[in-house]
Structure formats: C-alpha cells, structure tokens
Amino acid sequence: MAEVPFTLGVVGHFGLAVRDPKKSAKWFERALGLKKEFEFGSGVAIGNNNVTIALFEGKPSPEAIDHMSFHLPNMATLRKALVHLKSIEVDLEDPGDEIGPEGPGSPHMGLWFHDPDGYRWELSVQGGK
Amino acid sequence: MNEVYILGGGRTDFKRNLKKEGKTIRHLIIEAGKKAIDDTKIDPAEIQAGTVGNFNAGQFTKQLQLGAFIPEIDAKLRGIPTMHTEAACASGALSVLLGAQWIMGGFHDVVLVVGAEQQKTMSSLDGSDVLGAAADYHNEKPEYGDFMFPKLFGRIAQIYIEKYGASEADLAQVAWKNYAHAKLNPLAQMRDADLTLDCASQVSDKNPSVAPPLKVSDCSQITDGAASVILVSGKYLDKIGRDKNKTMRLLGYGHTTDYLPLDKKDAPTFSTARKAAEKAFLMANLKPRDMQGAEVHDCFSITEIVAYEILGLAEPGKGVELVKSGATTLSQVRNQKSGKLPFEIPVNAGGGLIADGHPVGATGVRQVFEAYQQLTEQAGARQIENAKKFLTFNMGGSLTTSVAMVWGRE
Numbered sequence: 001m002a003e004v005p006f007t008l009g010v011v012g013h014f015g016l017a018v019r020d021p022k023k024s025a026k027w028f029e030r031a032l033g034l035k036k037e038f039e040f041g042s043g044v045a046i047g048n049n050n051v052t053i054a055l056f057e058g059k060p061s062p063e064a065i066d067h068m069s070f071h072l073p074n075m076a077t078l079r080k081a082l083v084h085l086k087s088i089e090v091d092l093e094d095p096g097d098e099i100g101p102e103g104p105g106s107p108h109m110g111l112w113f114h115d116p117d118g119y120r121w122e123l124s125v126q127g128g129k
Numbered sequence: 130m131n132e133v134y135i136l137g138g139g140r141t142d143f144k145r146n147l148k149k150e151g152k153t154i155r156h157l158i159i160e161a162g163k164k165a166i167d168d169t170k171i172d173p174a175e176i177q178a179g180t181v182g183n184f185n186a187g188q189f190t191k192q193l194q195l196g197a198f199i200p201e202i203d204a205k206l207r208g209i210p211t212m213h214t215e216a217a218c219a220s221g222a223l224s225v226l227l228g229a230q231w232i233m234g235g236f237h238d239v240v241l242v243v244g245a246e247q248q249k250t251m252s253s254l255d256g257s258d259v260l261g262a263a264a265d266y267h268n269e270k271p272e273y274g275d276f277m278f279p280k281l282f283g284r285i286a287q288i289y290i291e292k293y294g295a296s297e298a299d300l301a302q303v304a305w306k307n308y309a310h311a312k313l314n315p316l317a318q319m320r321d322a323d324l325t326l327d328c329a330s331q332v333s334d335k336n337p338s339v340a341p342p343l344k345v346s347d348c349s350q351i352t353d354g355a356a357s358v359i360l361v362s363g364k365y366l367d368k369i370g371r372d373k374n375k376t377m378r379l380l381g382y383g384h385t386t387d388y389l390p391l392d393k394k395d396a397p398t399f400s401t402a403r404k405a406a407e408k409a410f411l412m413a414n415l416k417p418r419d420m421q422g423a424e425v426h427d428c429f430s431i432t433e434i435v436a437y438e439i440l441g442l443a444e445p446g447k448g449v450e451l452v453k454s455g456a457t458t459l460s461q462v463r464n465q466k467s468g469k470l471p472f473e474i475p476v477n478a479g480g481g482l483i484a485d486g487h488p489v490g491a492t493g494v495r496q497v498f499e500a501y502q503q504l505t506e507q508a509g510a511r512q513i514e515n516a517k518k519f520l521t522f523n524m525g526g527s528l529t530t531s532v533a534m535v536w537g538r539e
Binding site: 062063089091093094096097100101102103104112114115116118120 | 144146149150151191249251252253254255319321322337
C-alpha cells in the first residue's frame, strides 16, 4: 500500500443535519460555549478556536455518528462541566452516575449527553486526572 | 397439568451502560443465559427450549430475532425451539409464563427464560417515543405528546387523588422506600443514590416535576439489563434427585389483557388487572395476606399504590395507608422503633423498577429471579425473613397486560 504523504491536523469543521439550525445554535452556545461564526444558505456555523460545527437544516441521523468526544484538560473542569450541564437541564446519560470510564477499565474519564436532535456528545479527560 | 419449578437464574448489574462498554443486546442475552446455567450447574444439553422477553429491541437497537442469540449462550443450545414474547413492560413475565405453560402442558421439561432490554442507545426524548409503542401510540400520542408514559401515569395519579384524596407526599413514600431498598441490593441501578423523604416529597431543582403530580423520583429508570431463570418440571427434579419441597414452585398465575388506551379502562380500579391477581390466588388456593413478600410493578410510584389495591394487599383507596404503615418496607430499613407490625409484606425488596431499574423486557424475569433469591434465602442484606410464599406482578402499558404469579416453597 502506498504511503500517505500527509498527516491529518486538528479538526477543521464538520457538518450536522439538525431540525432547526438557529435553535440548535442557541443550545450549543448555552451548553458548550460555542459562538455563532457565520450563517450560510441553510444553516448556521458555530465554533471556538478549536472547532467549527456547521449546523444545516435536514433530517438528524444520530446513529450515523454514534458519538463525538471533546477533551477537557482535567477532572476539575469535567466536574464543573457536569454542574453546568445539569444546571441547564441537558439530557445527561446515567443520572446520578454521570462521570465514568470511557470503557471498562479505561483510565480516561468522561461524561455523555445528547443534544436536542439526539446526537450523543462526550466530554473526556485523558488519563482521568 | 405438570408442576413448574425454578432451578435457578441470574441477572446483570443494572447500573451498566452497554453502549459505553461497546456491547449490545446480544451480549446481555448471552451473559444472562450463561449466569442461569452457571447458577444451576445444569448441562446445557438438558435445556429443551428457550424464551426471550423483550419489548422493543427493534427500535432501541435495530435488532430482532432475539431467540437466535440463545444458541450463542452455549453451542449445545443450537437447534432448540425459541420464542420471543412481547407485551410492553410485561414482556418478561410472558416469557416466564410461556416457558411455564410449555412445562405444564408436557411439551418440555427444562426451559431457559431470558428477559433483556438495552435502552441507553438514544436521547431521552427519542427513547420516550420508543416507549410510546407500549401505549395506543397513534391515538394517545396526539393527546399526551412527548414523554407519553409519565403523562399517562400522571393522569392515573390525578384520577386516584381526585377519588381518594391522596397527596404528592404520599406518593413519595413509595419512592423513598424503593430507593432505600436499593441500597441493600449490590446490582441495583440506584444503589449509590441518596433520596430523603423530604426530597422525594417536593418539587425542587434536584427533583423536578415530570408530569404533575409525578416528579423525577416517582419514575422508574432507563436501564440496560437482563435476567434469567431456568424452569423445570417435577419429572426433571426426580431425574436429578432434587427435593421438590425445597425447590421454588409456581403455585398459581393469572394473565389478562385490557383495552389498549387508558381512557377505555376503569382507572384507578383496573378491574381487568384485578382479575389476573384473583385468578393467581384462586389457582394457588391462597390469599393476598398469605404472602410474605412481593415484587410489584412500580413503573411510577402511583403504580405501586394502585397495584397494592389490584392485588388485594389493600382495600380500594387504602394503598397509601399500607405504604405509610411501613408494612411494605423491609424491616432492615424501617424505623426499628416501629417494631413488628401486625401485617408485613415487604414490596420490591431490591428497589423495584424505580430504584433497582427497569430494563423493560427483563423486568418480569428479574422479578421472578428476585422471588427465587428471596425464597431460597440468597437475597443477602435485603433478605425477607422466613419467606415461603411470594407474589410477582408485572404489567405492560397503562395496566393493559397483567401477569400475577404466586410462588412458594415448603
């Protein structure tokens, strides 16, 4: 197999089909602190210095992606994130036991939740420290 | 009619999230099946048939044909007949009943029963829509909207309160009791949760309203889990030289089906569900107060109150009094100052659907496995002392399908 002559960098942007882009943009702003970057034909782009998400009007397909994970720097921040997400009544998995290993025996700790279109998001701390 | 006995069983830890483990309903069925085989130490080649109770794997996981996972439990099971039973939250009890009736009718002597559900595969909103298939979806969804089941049972609670004058704080007694029981159950989903009676009694940030008068603490859990039992005939017990008197036996059962929509039922009396209980006690030649323990379908706190009355544990309108008396609370949990009560029947000793968890298709099987653990004194910290006769009541929809079973040992 020919050697691939490049290495992928950080995530630039990705698109998500959502029922109502403006409503979803507000949710991402409240829940994850992403800001509106620009509007386009059928949607809204939101993001921060690390990622841009293009929310375009369409039929959501949460099962197509399964979940998407973003890293946080440490457990203290993860716990603050949990308090914040609870305070705005985000649909968190495993109520009362939200923070746990990424998989059985994994040292990486995370929490999982769903956005209004059913997409599953993860915030995680590598190494769980 | 052949007698039906339970040789043993198993269950999974209801706190788990299978998606986080990269596992599916297939793994749940296999794991629970293996636990029953390990518990009974039976040669899998002796198992002649299998049943799988499941409500809606088709929508939760896009997987059906669940009987086909039974051969994956053990290669010796390849080729045996299997069936999948579905009646919403009563799917598990129907699986037990199907296996029992095969034995009663002389078709088989050893049947493996598994109940399983994987629910944590989607958002709460989407999951509640899947659960809506247990109601009269196309007629009741336009009336009740999203999160249909809390609203249906909120309506039942309103009808009950209007008729008998109960309060939200009364309902909280059920939630508090079942959370307290779960702390004694090492496999309960909410075993680490602390719920005070005060918190359960009022709406707060921690315990928001869901469908008045129901709050979050009044609701059962979204759960990934499975349970299993192995049913056998008396003939099989004779073959392996096991004492029938020391083995848990099905003494009686009743199974009824009502109209699907709530407004066609006689809430909060639910006379059709009541007939299931009456049939079970008649067949067993026992009365409700002959029971020393019960597993009762508490998908919501109001359901347990209504079930007390359906099952004859309390007179109509007296369900709240029963729970408030402490009669349905384990003595290990009840205020020790209250001492021995004139009538005691601990209900949902493992936490019930509210706190042990409610993997829908597994629940009816889990209830029977709990009865098995109680009757064989394997229930650990939540053991009901001297339990000899035990009731299980599993129902589906808004009291649409009801299955009551009376179990006993000498």
